Each structure stands twice: as structure tokens, then as C-alpha cells.
Amino acid sequence: MTAASAGPDGPPGSTPQRSRGVALVAAAAAAAGVVIAVAVTTSSAPADSADDRAPTPSTETVEAVSRPPARTVRVPAREAVPAGSQINPERPDLIVLPSGTRVRVRLASTLRNGTFAVPANIDAAGWWDGGARIGDPFGAILIAGHVDSAVQGLGPFAELLGVGTGDPVVLESRQLRQAFVIRSVALLPKAELAEQSGLFAVDGAPRLILVTCAGPFDADAGGYQNLAVVTATPSGGVEDH
Amino acid sequence: MMKSQLRWVSLAALLAAGLSLPGTPALGKAPATGSVYVIQALPDAAISVAVDGKQQTADAAVKTILGPYDLSPGKHTLTLTSNEPSWTMKSVVTVEAGKSKDVVLHRPASASGDPVITVYPNPMAPVNADEGRVMVAHTAVVPPADITVNGEVFFANIANGEFLTKDVPGGTYEVAIVPTGTSDDPVLGPLDLEVESSTLTQVFAIGQPQGGGMDVIVHKLPLQKAGSGAPTVINTGSAGLVDDWEVSGAKDTGVQPATLLWLAGAALILSVGASPMVKQLSRRARDRRIGGA
Numbered sequence: 272m273t274a275a276s277a278g279p280d281g282p283p284g285s286t287p288q289r290s291r292g293v294a295l296v297a298a299a300a301a302a303a304g305v306v307i308a309v310a311v312t313t314s315s316a317p318a319d320s321a322d323d324r325a326p327t328p329s330t331e332t333v334e335a336v337s338r339p340p341a342r343t344v345r346v347p348a349r350e351a352v353p354a355g356s357q358i359n360p361e362r363p364d365l366i367v368l369p370s371g372t373r374v375r376v377r378l379a380s381t382l383r384n385g386t387f388a389v390p391a392n393i394d395a396a397g398w399w400d401g402g403a404r405i406g407d408p409f410g411a412i413l414i415a416g417h418v419d420s421a422v423q424g425l426g427p428f429a430e431l432l433g434v435g436t437g438d439p440v441v442l443e444s445r446q447l448r449q450a451f452v453i454r455s456v457a458l459l460p461k462a463e464l465a466e467q468s469g470l471f472a473v474d475g476a477p478r479l480i481l482v483t484c485a486g487p488f489d490a491d492a493g494g495y496q497n498l499a500v501v502t503a504t505p506s507g508g509v510e511d512h
Numbered sequence: 513m514m515k516s517q518l519r520w521v522s523l524a525a526l527l528a529a530g531l532s533l534p535g536t537p538a539l540g541k542a543p544a545t546g547s548v549y550v551i552q553a554l555p556d557a558a559i560s561v562a563v564d565g566k567q568q569t570a571d572a573a574v575k576t577i578l579g580p581y582d583l584s585p586g587k588h589t590l591t592l593t594s595n596e597p598s599w600t601m602k603s604v605v606t607v608e609a610g611k612s613k614d615v616v617l618h619r620p621a622s623a624s625g626d627p628v629i630t631v632y633p634n635p636m637a638p639v640n641a642d643e644g645r646v647m648v649a650h651t652a653v654v655p656p657a658d659i660t661v662n663g664e665v666f667f668a669n670i671a672n673g674e675f676l677t678k679d680v681p682g683g684t685y686e687v688a689i690v691p692t693g694t695s696d697d698p699v700l701g702p703l704d705l706e707v708e709s710s711t712l713t714q715v716f717a718i719g720q721p722q723g724g725g726m727d728v729i730v731h732k733l734p735l736q737k738a739g740s741g742a743p744t745v746i747n748t749g750s751a752g753l754v755d756d757w758e759v760s761g762a763k764d765t766g767v768q769p770a771t772l773l774w775l776a777g778a779a780l781i782l783s784v785g786a787s788p789m790v791k792q793l794s795r796r797a798r799d800r801r802i803g804g805a
Contacts, residue, residue, distance in 0.1 A: 348603040348615070348629040351649065354676045356668040380740035387743035401640055401739030408666070408678050410640075418749035425753055432754060435761040456761025464744060471742035473643050474681035484749030485759050495749045499759050 358509055360406035361444035362398050366414060366481075369438035369453070374427045376414055376442075385465075393417035393426030402471060405447045406509045410473040412442070415482040418495070428483035431456070431501050440479065440503050448512040451479045451503035458485055459498045470500065479503040546607035547580035547634075550590065553618035553651050553718040553729055554627055562591040571595075574718070575729050583607045592617055592629075603629050612636055614731060618651035618718055621672035625653075630673050634712065638738035644682050644707040645735060646715070649675040653720035654699055656692045661685050663702075668692070682709035689717055689726070700726040710735050 363376045379388050379397030389397045396416030403410030416428030440451045459467060470480050480502055484495035550572075552559050558571040563581050572578060581588075585607055592601040605615055612634035620628045632649055639645050648659050650670045659667035659676070662685060667676040669692045688701030699721045707713050712733040719725040 348605065348631055349673060351616075351630045351632040351673055351675050354668070354670040354674040356670075357676050360679070381743045382740075385741075385744035387746045389746065389748055399740070399743065401741060403640075409681055410643075415746050415748050419751040419753040420749070421751045424751070426749075428748065429754055429757075432757045432759045433761075453761070456759060458759055458762045461746070464746060465742075468742070473640050474683075482746055482748065484747070484754070486752075486755040486757055488749075488752035488755035490752065494747070494752070495754075497759075498746060498748070499762065501761075 358406040358447070360404035361447050362400070362404045363412065363414065363442040363444050364398075365443040366396060367441040367443070368427065368430050369434050369440060370430055372427050372430060374416060379415075387415055389415050389417060393420045393423045393428075396428060399471070403473065403477065405442055405444045405449050407477065409475060409477060411470060411475070411478050411480050413470060413480045413482065418484040418499075426483075428481070431481055431483050431499050432485055434501060439506065440481070442479065443512060446511055447509050449505055449509050450507040452506040453501055453503045455500075455502045457500050457502075459500050461493070461496060461498055464498065467500075477505055479505075543610040545582040545584055546609055547582055547612040548588070548590075548605060548607060549577055549579040549612070549614045549634075549731065550581075550592075551614050551616045551618075551716060551729055551731065552576040552578065553616050553716055554594075555619075555719050555725060555727070557594055557627075558596070559617060560593040560595075562593075564588050565591070575727070577729070577731055580612070585609045590615060601627075601629065605631060612733065614714065614716075616649070616651050616716060618716070619653045619720065621653060621655060623653050623720060623722070628673070632675060632714070634714070634733060635677050636712065636733065636735060638736040639679050639710060639712075640739050641737050641741070642682055642709050643679050644709050644711045644713055645677060645679050646685075646705075646707055646713050647675055647677045649714065649716045652699075652717040652726060654689070654691075654717070654726075657689050657699065657717070658692050658694075660688045660690055660695070660698075660702070665690075665695075680707055682707055682711075687715070700728065703728075705730075708732070710737055 362378060366374050366376050368374060375395040376398050377390050377395050378400050379390060380400050382388050387397065387399065393416070396414050399413040399415070402413045404412065417426040418429045418432070419425050434453055434456060436453050436455060438453045440453060442449050442451065464470075469475065470482075480500065482501075483499050485497040485499040486495060487497075488495050548563075550561050552572045552574055555574045558573060559576075560570045561568045561572060561578055563583070568581070569576075569578050587604050587606055590601075590603045590605055592603070593599070601617075603615070605613065607613075614632040614634060616630050616632060617627060618630065620626070630649075630651060632647075635645060635647060648667050648670065650657060650672050652672065654672070656669050656671040658665045658669060661667075667678070670676055683706075685705045685707060686702045687705045688698040688703070690696070690698045700717060705713070705715065712735050714731040714733075716729040716731070717726065718729055719727045
């Protein structure tokens with residue numbers, strides 16, 4: 272794969288725009304009157320996937336320069352490429368609940384007053400934009416959905432009140448999918464939410480936190496008194512879909 | 513090949529490594545220029561750099577980070593010159609408005625190969641609060657490598673000219689470079705890498721293992737924050753329809769805080785000291801830090 276070369280301290284190789292792989296070019300250094308054999312390795316990829324892994328030649332061009340005392344050289348600048356194991360995290364846009372119900376997930380933010388702006392339409396859930404995404408190596412992915420509304424009735428997240436440990440949940444994003452399994456279901460008094468920093472932490476093992484409201488309902492005390500908090504952990508890797 | 517007989521490169525200089533934190537383009541308006549950094553990753557070479565024919569730096573030693581050169585969108589010519597041995601490279605780099613690139617002059621994977629230029633796009637997208645972004649780049653005379661973090665493979669199978677990026681919580685990570693598929697005998701490290709929040713930390717592995725010639729160049733750039741703060745109120749119901757529903761899975765509500773504590777307490781998915789080897793290496797790494805403030 273290599274050829275006679277000026278070595279690591281020698282002049283850069285001499286290759287114009289070219290295809291992937293290893294190229295061997297012999298270039299004459301006209302100015303110096305010296306013939307230089309140059310090997311330019313554009314890939315260090317293992318043999319099994321050399322073509323896939325070789326950095327792509329860039330559209331950027333290199334031209335020969337002739338400086339009388341210097342060797343005449345050409346080297347292509349190459350665009351760095353992500354390694355094959357790169358995962359580009361994406362926010363979830365769909366959740367499949369244990370029953371198989373598919374719920375659209377929209378980006379949602381925390382308002383200035385600290386309230387999480389869950390989508391008004393109870394048929395959609397909200398992914399907290401300060402949390403982890405599918406493919407992030409650490410942290411909590413937090414998704415909240417309405418349990419009900421006076422106008423629309425029960426929401427799909429009402430199902431969470433009846434799920435149990437071991438039940439499956441799937442998240443999907445534009446290009447990614449990951450399966451989770453429910454590890455715990457718990458009731459959290461609404462007033463204690465701010466103390467549960469683990470629900471919103473960017474560190475810790477990857478996990479999925481699903482939140483909806485739970486009884487009792489006291490109209491005179493702000494409505495639902497509890498949150499149902501479902502914690503799930505990945506049961507499989509991040510996949511393309 | 514060449515995976516062993518490594519000796520620790522002195523990393524003391526890394527503490528003083530040039531960590532440039534230049535300003536980002538002004539907020540709120542589309543930047544009219546793009547940024548180009550030139551990173552000199554050729555050991556034992558002194559490189560002069562000219563941009564569009566204008567001399568910028570003479571005799572830049574290895575690990576020098578030059579720039580940023582704020583350039584108008586379009587093609588610009590970089591001229592890299594070495595006096596000993598004598599050669600000149602001329603490379604046309606395409607600049608995009610609002611984008612940042614690292615142009616790295618480095619060794620190829622083959623020990624007998626000639627220097628190459630690789631253009632790395634700098635991932636400048638905003639990052640979540642309390643997180644930083646790490647990009648590791650392979651610009652060394654090494655076959656494809658894994659990057660272990662706290663003893664576990666975290667960045668898998670990176671070849672020369674490639675890179676991997678992840679967003680991680682701010683903190684200090686124990687990082688090592690090992691030949692792909694092996695867990696021992698690092699070609700570099702482990703050493704401590706400090707990842708600051710709201711910062712892009714780029715780590716370029718350079719040099720060659722023989723003779724302890726592996727090293728890293730750390731390039732840090734500020735990132736803007738993404739996302740909103742943690743909610744203190746979540747209202748997800750208003751009709752009282754589930755007032756008396758039993759939450760079937762929550763019989764033992766005491767589990768909840770404990771579970772959360774456990775999850776949060778697992779500060780890293782990667783267990784520290786997973787093996788005697790890691791423990792041993794950890795001790796060796798104790799006083800080696802990179803990217804430190």
C-alpha cells in the first residue's frame with residue numbers, strides 16, 4: 272500500500288484531485304532536478320471497510336508551487352469525515368407506549384416562570400429541550416404529556432398510570448430509534464418537582480423519564496396533586512430507522 | 513502494528529498548551545465571515561503560514577494553533593512552508609460564513625507517508641447547560657483506534673483523518689487511546705481531560721507511538737447554550753378524569769427517590785476502575801492532565 276517515499280520528514284505527497292484510497296504518485300521536482308517518489312496515504316482504514324472509511328477527498332484544491340530551492344509538491348487537502356461509529360443525537364419526535372399507542376412528541380421549553388410548556392393538544396407530548404436526546408451518551412430524556420383535558424377528554428399518557436416495570440417503550444426521532452424498558456413507576460407530589468434534579472440531569476446513565484398528572488384531583492388546590500413519573504432505561508442500542 | 517513500546521510523552525507542556533478562546537461571531541446577526549484555524553501537528557517541524565499570500569506566522573512549532581483567520585466566504589489559499597526539509601504546500605480552503613474550521617497539518621497513518629492536510633469542521637452548535645462538546649480527531653501515525661473514557665470504549669474505531677463528537681457533562685474524564693478492539697496497552701494515556709461546560713474541546717492525537725512520540729493538541733472554543741432551564745412546574749391535566757385512578761406500578765413509592773438517586777449518582781455510565789488494568793493506569797495518570805484551566 273505504500274511506496275518509496277521521502278519519509279515523514281520529506282515533502283508532502285504529490286496528488287491532484289483523486290479518488291479514495293491509497294495513491295502512489297511519482298513527481299518530478301523540476302526545479303530541483305530531483306525525482307521524488309511520493310506515497311500519499313489517504314486512508315488508514317482496515318481492509319474490511321477501506322472504501323467506506325477513507326476520508327473523502329475534498330473539493331478544496333491544491334496546486335503545485337515552485338520555489339527554486341524547495342521541492343515541488345502537491346498534496347490534496349482532505350475533508351475530515353466522522354468515524355463510522357458516530358451517532359448524531361436527535362430529539363425524539365415519536366413515542367410508542369407499552370400499548371402500542373404512538374404519540375407525537377414536540378419540542379417544548381420551560382417558560383420564564385418555571386412551567387414546562389407541554390403541548391396544549393393532548394394528543395402530543397412535549398420533549399424538554401434542555402434534556403438529553405436519543406443518542407446522547409449521558410442524561411435524562413424527559414417527555415411530559417397531558418393525562419386529560421376538559422375539551423379533549425383522556426390523553427394517551429393516561430396509559431402511564433397503568434404501566435408496570437418491564438413494559439417496553441420505544442422512542443423515535445427523524446433517523447434514530449431506541450427501545451427502553453420501564454424500571455419504575457412512582458408518584459411525586461407536584462410541589463416536590465423542583466427537588467427532583469435527577470429528572471433533568473444531563474449526567475448519569477442514559478434514561479427516559481415520562482411524566483403525566485395523577486390523582487387525587489382537587490379543583491380548589493390547583494387540580495391534580497401528583498405527577499406520575501415513569502423511569503425507563505435503554506433495552507437496546509441506538510438504531511437507524 | 514506499532515501499538516506497544518510506548519513511553520509516556522511528557523504532557524506537562526499540555527497544561528500550558530495554547531487554549532484559544534476567541535470570541536464567537538456576534539449574536540443576532542448573520543456573520544459575514546468564517547473562521548479558519550491552522551493547527552501545526554507535525555512533530556519536529558517549523559512551519560510558516562501565509563493566507564492568501566500574506567505571511568501570518570513564521571516557524572510555528574508543533575502544537576501551535578494559529579488563527580483564527582476571519583475570512584470572507586469563498587476560497588482562500590493557505591501556503592504552508594517548511595524550511596528544513598524544504599517544501600511548500602499550497603491549499604485552497606473554502607470558507608463558509610459563520611462556520612469555523614480547523615485546518616490540520618499532520619502525519620498520515622503510515623509511518624512512511626508524507627504530511628497531509630485535513631480540514632475538520634468545528635461543531636459549533638449550541639450545547640445544553642452544564643454540558644460541553646468533545647471532538648476527538650485522529651491525526652497520528654496510528655492504525656484505527658478506540659478512545660476509552662474512564663476505562664470503557666467511548667469513541668470507537670477512528671481512523672486517521674476521522675473524528676467523533678459527543679456532548680458530555682462538564683467534568684474531568686480519564687481518556688486513553690488504544691488500538692481498535694483492544695482494551696490494554698494504550699498508545700497514549702490514560703490522561704485526564706477536562707471538559708468545560710459550554711465549550712467545544714477538540715482533541716487531536718498526533719505523532720507516532722515509536723519513541724514515545726504520541727501527543728495531543730487540545731483546541732477549545734466557546735459554545736452557546738441550548739435549551740431551556742429545568743422546569744419547576746409541570747401541569748399535565750385539568751379535567752380530573754383520572755382523579756381516582758390507582759397508579760398501579762407505584763405501589764412502593766419509596767422506590768422513586770432511591771431510583772433517581774441511583775441514576776443521578778451514576779455520574780458516568782462508564783464505571784471507573786472497571787478492571788485492575790484501569791486502576792493501575794489510573795494511578796499512572798494521576799498527575800497528567802490535559803485541557804486544564
